[in-house]
Amino acid sequence: MTDLTDADIDADADRVSAAPDRTSAQPLAGRRALVTGGASGIGAAVVRALAARGAHVVVADIDTAGATALAEEVGGSIWIVNLMDTAALTDAALASALAGVDILVNNAGIQRINPIQDFKPADFHNILTLMLEAPFLLIRAVLPQMYAANFGRIINVSSVHGIRASPYKSAYVAAKHGLEGLSKVTALEGGAHGVTSNCVAPGYVRTPLVEKQITDQALVHGIPASEVLSTIMLTESAIKRLVEPAEVGSLVAWLASDDAAMVTGASYTMDGGWSAR
Template identity: 70%
Template sequence: MTDLAGRTALVTGGASGIGAECARKLAAQGAYVRVADVDEAGAKSLADEIGGEAWAVDLLNVEDLEHLRFDVDILVNNAGIQTVAPITEFDPIRFREIIMLMVEAPFLLIRAALPAMFEREFGRIINISSVHGLRASEFKVAYVTAKHALEGLSKVTSLEGGPHGVTSNCVNPGYVRTPLVENQIADQARIHNITEDEVLERVLLTESAIKRLVEPAEVASLVGWLSGADAAMVTGASYTMDGGWSAR
């Protein structure tokens, strides 16, 4: 597939998990991909694999992004972190970090990318949200808050970008087989005082009609479609990929 030939893409959190699969998918469709990640070695390794380039960046340093401008056709806001704890025990510093990484940084990257997209009259903003952008779960106050905010950011971007050929959408997976989720399983087992196997059955997948984790490549497949010409009229949308969780 070469439907993205001549296009450039930037994927944050691109060194592993969903981001890595998105980078591979976009490259396979012909795009030149910049892999952005705090893990410099991981970003370079993947960039070498797909013929792209690495951008070693800590997106928590939001001041460094305030005056940034760059020229890309596709921006995938994927970088994220998670902490599982009751509100009464949630570290305020950690709360702010999650909001900065998952709301403020995407805002600043969108702000940096839009001028060139507007000039070219083409752009694809794809925000990796979550079913938690549409639903809430206890013990995840910062993550749920951030993902709900990302939904709003994406919709405003779709309205401002539409007249200029720029679309903005969210992809909303359930629990994806990534290191982030694997780490969560241990945290949830501790909080609920159950085994890690029980976490999958009784906590993570209890609301899903399809009782398995989402695979990163499945998320990347949707990102690839949203990046192409066939999705030109798709904007302001939130695409659930949650095994039926949000159908309840």
């Protein structure tokens, strides 16, 4: 594991410019990726998938211990950041953190569950800041270098709630719908510059965030936690199980590869058939 330094960034930039040979086993060799919320859950699975395919991965997270441990595991770097503190995400700070990055994965997210009339405005603001404003700022900062290199991959971890709605999730649904729109605009603007932008839209993934949702949903609906999956979360899915984080990581890694060069402006659902209804 290495911290971000000017020397590391310069070395990685040289490595990318040297256009290393890529193989079927290492299709991302020479690429530098940054994954927000990368220390756990879906983010950690994405980090491992990208690293396994040859990318140097920057684990961006507020969790120093988790990010450090994972970066050591995959031979990556860390960026300890609170993405909800947008005042700290200045152009200079982002330029330093994103230098050399040609694969950006916007994954960081939180969840709050309440009826609209009980939803705290501060919670609504925080969710939109982390899950829509921060991705915009990161995309805005990384696009110039991607355009200069005529290559870039923007991959936004959305959700089935980016194309469907559920009660009690006003902020999360609003943020994910907005992220889907932002991704499409990025695709249209970036296409002429070798930059693709896509969303991955999973259903419920086996993560700590979903485990907490099970508890919250049980309270909101007045049912035992043991009944939440069968009676609330998976009722619309044709495949009655949670998505595994590694499945999401695999799809993200493919979208980051040269094989997906003609895939842009898309939203790939991984929801067990939920959105087919």
